[in-house]
Amino acid sequence: MKRIAIAAGDSRGERSHKRIGAITVVASFFMAFAGATVFAQSYPTKPIRLIVPSGGGGAPDILGRLVAAKLSDGLGQQIIVENRPGAGGSIGMEAVAKSTADGYTLGLATTSALSVAPTLFPNLGYDPVRSFEAVSQLTSGNFVIFVNSSVPANTLRELIDLAKSKPGQLNYASVGNGTPHHIAGEAFKLAAGVNMVHVPYKAQAHLGLLSNDVQVMFEGLGPFLSHIRSGKIRALAVAGPERFGQIPDVPTTAEAGLPDYEITANMGLVAPRETPPDVIRRVNEVLVKVMATNEVKEAFFNQGLRAISSSPEQYAALIRDDVVRWARASKAAKAKID
Template sequence: MRLSATVLACLVSLGLAAPASAQSFPDRPITLVIPFAAGGSTDLVGRLIAEKMSEGLGQQVVVENKGGAGGNLGAAAVAKATPDGYTILMATVATHALNPAVYPNMPYDPIKDFAPISLLVTVPNVLVVHPSVPANNAQELIALLKANPGKYSYASSGNGSPLHLSGELFKTMAGVDLVHVPYKGAGPALVDVIGGQVPIMFDNLPSSTQHIRSGKLKGIAVTSPQRAATFPDMPALNEALPGYETYTWNALFAPAGTPPEAIKKLNEEANKAVNDPKVKEKLAEFSATVVASTPEELGKFAAAELAKWAPIVKQSGAKAD
C-alpha cells in the first residue's frame, strides 16, 4: 500500500511538473537585441518597452545594441539563438521588409526564422536640416536643391535602410540631386547632422523630436500622410509632393520554435507595456502610434510589408555595399 501511495505521489508530482515549468517563464533575465546603434528611434522605443516589461515579467529585460549591416547582424543573432524566449528582437521595417530586397545574401529568412510576438508601434519619419540650410519648408528646400545640383548631401542610417529609401524616394519625386552619406545607424548620422557635417537627413521622428524643439535642427516635413499631432504646424511632405509616404515600425520577434507559452507571456507583457499610461504618453511625445497586436496579426503584417516594399526597393535601385 505504501508503494502505491509513493507511486501515486510521484505521478502527481510528474503531472504538475510540466505546467509549473511553463508558468515559471521567465526565471532569468531576457535579452532584447536592438539591431542598431544606440540613440536612434528603435533604441529609444526599445529601452522604454524593456524597462516596463521588466516590471511585469519580474525579470530584467536587458537591452543589447548589436548594429551592423542595416540591422541584419542583430536580427541574424536572434534568429540563430536558442528558441527559449530568453533572446528576442526589436525588429523594424528594415530587418523584416527592406533588407531582403536590398541585400543579395541574407543571413536569415524574415518569415521562417522568427516567431512573431507583437507589433508594438508605427512611427513616422521626418525631414530635418541643419539650421544653416536656407530653407524653412519643403518647397524652399526643393528650390534650393534644384538651384544647386549635387552641392548638398543627406545622411542616413545605412545603405538600403528606411531612412536611405526615404531620401531616394524624395530625390525621385522632387527631381533633385542629393549626395547620399550612409552611416552605421541613425544615432551617429544624427550627431553629424546636428554638428553641421551633413546638412540634411530623413530621420525617425522620435529621435529628432527633442532636437527640433531645441532648435538644433529645423523640421521641414513629416512623412506620414497627415501632420503629426506633436508638430501640428509642420507640414506633411505629401503636401508638397503628393503621394509621398514613408514610415517605420517596431515589433518583437523571437527565434522560430520558441514555446507558445513563452510567446504568450511575452505578448501579454509587451502589450501591457505599450498601453501603460506613462509609456503611452511618452510614445505620443514621439508621435508613435500604439498598435499592440497579437502574434498572428504581426505575422500577417510582416508578410504584407515584405510584399509591399520589394518592388519599391527595386525601383529605387538601392543596394547594400
C-alpha cells in the same frame, strides 16, 4: 496440434499491435502537451536577453530599454538588453534567428532589419518571415524631412527647387546602408526629381545634420524635437497622412506638394522560430498591458511614435506585407549599397 495462421492485415495480433501503437502515439502527444504547458506556466525561470539591432541612443535603443524594463516587471525576471548594430540591423536579427528557441532570447524587430535589409543585402543569415515567431507590434510612425537651419529652404518646395538648382551638391544622411532612412532618401530623389548624395553613418547620423556636414535627413521626430525648438534644425514636412501634434505647423508632404511620398516605419517584438506558442502568448499578454500604460505611451509620443500592440498573428501579417512594400520601394528608388 493447433494451427496458428496469421493473415496479413486481419489478425488479432496485428490489431493488438495497432492499438498499442495508437495508444503510444496518443500518450506521447499528451505527455508533450503537458510538458509544454508546465514549461509555459513556469516561464520565465531565468533572465531573458533582448537583442536590439542598433547602437545606443536612437529610438530603437531608448524605447527597447523602456519596454524591456516594463516587461521585466510583468514577467518577474530581468531582461538584459544587448545592442548588436550593423548592416541595417541584420547582424542583430541574425543573432536572434540563430538563438535557441526557448523563450530566453527576444529581438526588437525594426523595419530596417526585417523589411529593408532583405532587399539590399543578398546573403542574410535569416528569412524575415520564416526565421521568427512574431510576438507583437510595438509602434508605427512616419518620417519627417529635416534640414539644417542654415539651408536656405523654409518649405519643402523651396528644398526641391534648391536641390534642382544644385544637382549633387546637397547631402542627405542615413543611419547606414540598407536602412529605411536610406530608402527614404532615394525615394525622395525619385519623387521630387532631384539629385542628392547619400552619406551613410554608422551611428549618430543626426550629429552630421546638426553640424551641417549633411544638409538633409529623413528621420523620425524624436531625435530632433529639441533641436527644432532650439532653431538648429528645421522640419519641412511629415511624410505621412497626418500632421504631428508636437509640430502642428509642419504640413504633410501631400499638403506641401509631394502627395505620393510617405514613409512609415514599424517596430515589434519577435522570437526565434519554433519558440513554444504558450511562451509567445505569455509574453504577448504582458506586453499588451505594458504598451497600454501612460508612461510607455508618453515615451513613444515624445519620439514621434504611437505605442500600440497586436496579436502575434496580426504582427506576422504586417511583417509579410512590409517585406513586399519595402522591396517594391527599394526597387522603384533603385536603392543600392554605397
